Structure formats: structure tokens, C-alpha cells
Amino acid sequence: MYQFSGKLKMLAFALMIIGALGTAYSFLSAPKTIEDAKAILAEQAHHGGGHGEAHASDDAHAVTSHTEEVKHEEVKTIEVKHEENVDSITHSEAADHKEEVIHENVTEEHKEEAHIAEQVVEKHVAETAHAEVAQHGEAHGEDHGDHHAEHALHQMQNRPWSAFYVAMLFFLGVTLLVLAFYAAQRVAHAGWSVALFRVMEAITNNLHYVSVIMLLFLIATFMHMNHLFPWMADGVFDPQSSNYDAIIDGKKWWMNTPSWLIRGVIYLLGWNIFRFIIRKKSMEQDNGDLKLHKNIYNICVGFILFFMFTESMASWDWIMGIDPHWFSTLFGWYVLATFLVSALTIIAFITIYLRSKGALPLVNDSHIHDLAKFMFGFSIFWTYLWFAQFMLIWYADMPEETTYFALRFNEYKLPFLAMVVMNFIFPVLLLINSDFKSVPWFVTIGGLVILAGHYIDLFVMVMPGTVGAQYGFGIGELSGFLFFLGLFIYATFSAFAKANPIAKGNPFLHESETHHYYNIEHRGEENSHH
Template sequence: MADTSYAPPADIDARRTAALVAGLLGLAVCAVGFAVARDQFFRAWLIAYLLWLGVSLGSMGLMMIHHLSGGSWGMVVRRVFEAASRTLPLMTVLFVPVWLGMATLYPWTHPEHVAADEILQHKAAYLNTPFFLLRAAFYFLGWNLIALFLSRWSKAQDEGDTAVTRKMQRLSGGGLVFYALTITAAAVDWVMSINPHWFSTLYGFIFMGGQGLSALAFVILIAAFLSKRAPMNDVLKANHFHDFGKLTLAFVMLWAYFQFSQYLLIYAANLVEEIPYYITRTTHGWQYVALFLILCQFILPFSLLLSRDLKRASNRLVIVAIGLLVMRFIDLYFLVSPEFDAAGMNLHMEAGEHEGGFFLHWLDIAAPVGIGGIWVWMFFTQLRQRPLLPIRDPYLQDALESTGGH
């Protein structure tokens, strides 16, 4: 007899414990890094933080898209989206090292830099520490409230209150607008302002596309894990993975489109304020990272995801998803690290630390493992608290009976 309670599988606890152990070990290594290479610690932390925050926010964005558009693809993994979005309180706390490292990360926090730079003086009304922190508080407040209400109403729906279905749809409409605006602003604040002389109007779109890609890759991994265990082995079928693969292909193309559009606009304009962005990334070893990104975050996954058979085979799709998550880290590393060279911030590095050019520090590995382990632990903690399907959603039965389109 089929299990209609859709309780999470028991072995989630083992994965949860393993993630916690990995996270604590990674954070312990980060603590050593904080003591011996503090500037590098803050830079590695920022990159790792952006990676895992992207999974949280990308999941919340996809969940809101599902509330607005419907479809079986989102129904069967809605609880995965909800659990990922409920990690946002954790990510709010983990932003504290970014706050503490502002003097290392952002040149505009140094009064002597501002006094000697006319451009920074013109931007001082926006780029100042109190306003930076106020904006960050606003972003986190909004993101956490959206996740809280969507999660609370989803729980109320499980308890029989079907009226909240419409509330979730209405909140998702406004929430997507808020998400787009705040991600754009956060990308400017937390990454673009590392080199405050440079600017791009497409920067926020690049981050949004990347977050959607990160979230989909993670969802594929969790869906494949659940599809091999009761009760979701009776729910997650080949057509669902086909849908996940098609969405992933769309986000791969979207990421490439935004990146190429930014390059084309900067190349065509040929402005002295903008071209250093690509000069920095095509010298001192960074050009090989750029080529690797083009190959492994666009050409290779694009080619593989064209295959209908691959998209319908969860074991093969998982390999693509793992590769994309690794590439998301490399992409963020490529977005952030060269900016310190361009901004001249290597002058503030401590003795013995690397100065300029492509270089992978051991903290660049420890930080994503540490934050990621704690994030995955929190994710599984949230996932195990509710049924794996929204059992009283009025559209659930239609979604379960759907056989997929193409």
C-alpha cells in the first residue's frame, strides 16, 4: 500500500549528521585561517557565502515562480524549495564575517582612499558603512519574511486551510519583484563595490541567473536522492527529471546570455571605466579560468542537456548537476577574486599571502565546505519536519497524475 503521509526517509538523519561533521571541520580550518591569514579568510568567506546564499535565494525564487505558474515540476519538489529557503536565518547570521571584514573587502571603507579618490567621494553618499549595513538589514529582513510567510502558509495548507493558496500566489508576485531588485542591489553592494570604479547594469541579472542555476542543480541532487527511497520513489518519475533538466538547460543558456551581453556592451562601448574588468580577467592566469567557465558552465552542459535520454535518467542528470555546482563556485571565484587585484586591495594583505593573479588558497576550499556543511545540515533539519509533498494542496492530485509533455 502506498504511503500517503509522505514522511521523509529515515536515512536523512545520517546525511544530516555527516553534513554537520563536515561543516564543523571546515569551520575549524576557517578559524585557523582567520588567525594566520585574516585577509584571505574574509575573501574566501565572501565567495563561499555567496555560493550557498545563492542556493537559498534561488530556491525561494523558483518556489515563487512555481506558486505563480503551477506545474508538476514544482509541486513534487516544493518542500525542497521551502526547506532551502528556511535556511535564510542561518545565512543572515553567517553574514557577520562579511560585516567584520569590510575593511579588508571594500576600499571605500578607508577614509584615506576616499579622500584621495574623486570618484569615491562622489559615491560616498551610497558607499558608506552605516548605509551599507542598513541596506543589508533591509535585504535580509525582506528575504526572511517572504520565506517565513510562504512556509507558514504552506503548513497551514497542510492543516486544511486551502484559502492560503491564493495568499501564496499574491505574495509570490510581489516577492519576485522584491527578489529581483534586492539581488541586484546586493550584488552591487557585496561584489561590485570591491572595485567601486567599475560598473555594469547587467550585474544583478548575472547573479540571479547563477542563483537559479545553483538551486536547480541542488534540487536535482535531492530529488535523485529521494527518488530512490520510499515514499517519493512512487512520485518522482522520469518526466519530472526531464522537466528539471529542461529548466536547467534554460538557466545555463540564460547565464551565458547575460555574460555575453555584458561582454558585448563593454567591448562595444570601450570605456576606460569598464574595460579593466575584462583586462584583469584575461591576464595573469585568469584567462584559463575564463575559458574553463565557457567550456564547463556553458558548452558542455548545454550539449549534454540537449539529450532527452540524459534528462530523463536521474543518475546521469546528477553528474551534470554536481558539475554545475562546482562550476558555480568557480564562477563566483572568477567574479570576486580578480576584483581585489583591480581595486589594488592586495596592498592590505598580510606578509606571506599571495599577491595578484590566479591563485587558489586552501581557505578557498575550507570556506565552502564549512558553510556548505552547516547549510546542508540546516536544510535536512528543515526538510525532515514536514511531509515531502504539500498533501492538501488543491492542485496536488493533478500534478501527481501528470505524465509530462515533451
């Protein structure tokens, strides 16, 4: 039996504590008022250079230009009115003057006084006109600036929520896909992977912990404690509101907070029930009851059917819903590929570590080789889906579709391009060689790049719609990841320590025990003979 070491347990708790403290700090340090947001925007515009700073500077310039245009147009309008007023005043006074000449025989001194009075009237009208323009322009610019500052405030306040959300979704998705891969192995009656069953079962223990946190997060979002989902804003579905959105209103049969929360509860509850039953039956199977093997098979079939529907729906609700005007029929598959590659990488990491500790006596280089093949193969699958989605939208060039990628390419160019390189180029270069796939340290290096790339991929899915240009990689982003990493370590290794590392009752155990690739197990023998 494997013993969960005290050092590893301390590391897990330390990561969770550091992550929790950093997350709390990111929430407490977020701006609270519009004045705070204005100060941050002013500082960004003053310093310049970054993505957020450039964005703030551009917005400030746009507001100034717009205000100047408004003033210019209003000056023209009021000047025209001023000319009309002067003309009317002049004609009126001329008529009066003529009448005075006829009836009162006005002297030249009276004419001069009338002329002076006319100049006074003209000056008064001009000063009044310019004062009105200045006052209206300043009020308009101030209103526009307040609106922009309020929008930026929501984005800044969203940042700690979004950072925590990305980390939570990543570990939830990875854990869920480990369970899906495990169920697929059961349904396919795969023999090679039986030696890894206890590893996969242990990883899926993390699903229970993250699901509880996810449920609390969904409830907080339902209560409008954050602004992650634009369609939840006040007045979006009200035609009488200035915030009304006709496009989102057309989707209210799906996008409404009660059904959104209910669906989330169904997803989480269903996944956890299936995981609990499968794990329980698998432990009981160690007694050698073949009826349990058939029972687990049926349960796994049911889980895969439930998973295929709920995974896509969850990706619509929890990720695509952040950009409610945009949609993609490939999105559910794309998210699945992202989490699946990451899940396979995590399985490889835990397997390599436990094997190095002597906890997996049946695992050999051939098992590592097969895991690396899956990592490589599904990296290509992810690339296919990414290119298919991007290429079709780029080629069609429809505004309602291109806005999704335009925002990410303009504001998130570095992470957007980096994750494509990390998720495709690196796996091809590192894992295309068959010999490299069975070398643990090489698989580890390639896996670290893959995990980082897919974490950035999820980051780019979530952040543009929640924080816009106010993103970054700071304490909040790092803390969220550390917290869930510590939770993952604790959940996985504590579960692995509670069960026999070998699934003894599985009828395909012997096949997994004798799983060998000749060229891998006898690597180097041919050269030694020469």
C-alpha cells in the first residue's frame, strides 16, 4: 500500500494556504469605486506601454476627440442661432430707429447710443452661446468618462473572480476528462491500461472537492456578486431598458439565471454520483466478482452518454456564455479536446511519479509510451479543431463571428499565439519520435509545455469577455492556480493511499501486466550485440 508522505501532504496544504491568501489579497486590492477606477486608468494612460495602458490611452483619446467634435458642432449651431438673433435684433432696432426719426427727430447722439446698445447685445449673446457649449460639452464628456470608468471598474473587479474561475475550471475539466477516459477504457475492455486504473480513480477524487467550490461559485454568480456573464446584467431582457440587448433576448429560453443554475447543479451532481458509484464498485471488484465487472461496464456506458451531453452544455453555459453574442458549433468539442490532452498529461505525470516511488509495480515503459501516444494524438486533434474553427470564421468574415477572434488577436496576441505554438508545435517536435515517448523525463518536459499551453488556452477563452484589456498575470492568477494545485495533490494522493494500487479483480489485469513493446523493452540490445 502506498503511504501519503508527510512532506507531500505539507506541500499540498502549503500551496492551498498560499493560494487562498493570495486570492484573498487580489479580492481586497481590487478597486471599489469609480474614482478608484479613474485613478488606475489615469495612471495607465500616463505610463503607457502595456495592453491595459494602451487601451486606456486610446479610450481617453476617443473621449476627448468625441467631446471636441460635439463642441465644434454645437458651436456651429449656436453661431447660426446667434446670427439670426443679431439680425432680428438689428432689424427690430432699425425699425424702431426709423420710427423715432420720423416721429421724434432723433439726433446723432441717439444713433450712437443705439449702436453701442447693439454691440452690448451681440457680446452678451455670444458669451451666453459659448458658455452653453462649454457647459454641455463638459457634461457630455464627463458622462461618457463616467460610463467608461464604470465599465473598467467592473472589469477590474472581475479580474480576481476570473483568475479564480480559470483555475477552478481547469482542474474541474481535467479531473472530469480523466474520469471520462477511465470510463472509455472500461467500456472498450482495454487491457493495457488496467495497471493505471487506480491512478485514474485517485485523480478523479478531486472532482468531489472542486465541484463543491464550483457550486458555491455558481451560487455567488447567480446572486450577482460578480459581472462575469454580460447576459446577467440588469435590463438586458427588458425592451424598455437602455441596457436592452435584442440578440441576447432572443436566447433567453436558454440564457436565464434559474435554468442556468439548475443545469449547473445537474452537471455537477450527475458527474459526482457516477464517479462515486464507479469507484465504489471498482474497490469491491478486488474480491474477484466478475458480475461487478459487467455492472461497472454498464455504469460507465451510462456515464459516457451523460458526459457527452453535459460536457458540451457546460462549455456553453460556463465558457461560451461569457461572450453571449458569439457561438460556435465546434466549441463543445474544442473544450473537450483541451481538457482531454491535459487529463492525459496529468495521468502520465502521476504515473511517472508513483512509479518512481515503487507504488506501481506493473507499470513499465510501454505504458508510459502509450500515454505519450495519446498525448501526441489528441494534441493533433486539438489542433485540427482549433484550425477548423478559426479558418472557417476567418474565411466567412462575418462580423458577428470574427469579433471573438478579433478581440483575442488584438488584446491577447501574445498568449493567443503562444498557446497555439505550445499546444501544437511543441508536442509535434517532442513526441513525434517513438523512442522519446517512453522516456519519462522527456514526457515530463513535453507535458509541462502542453499543460501550460492549455491553461493559457482556457485563460484566453475566459478573460477577454470578463476583464477585457484589464488582464495580467499577477498574484490573483498565480494564487488561484496554486490553491487548486494543492487541493489536487491532496485529493489525488490521499485517495490513492486508501486503495490497493493494483486492480486485482479485473479480468484483464494479466494483459496489462504483460503489456510490452519489443523495441522498447529491448532498446539498446541490438547495438550491444554489435
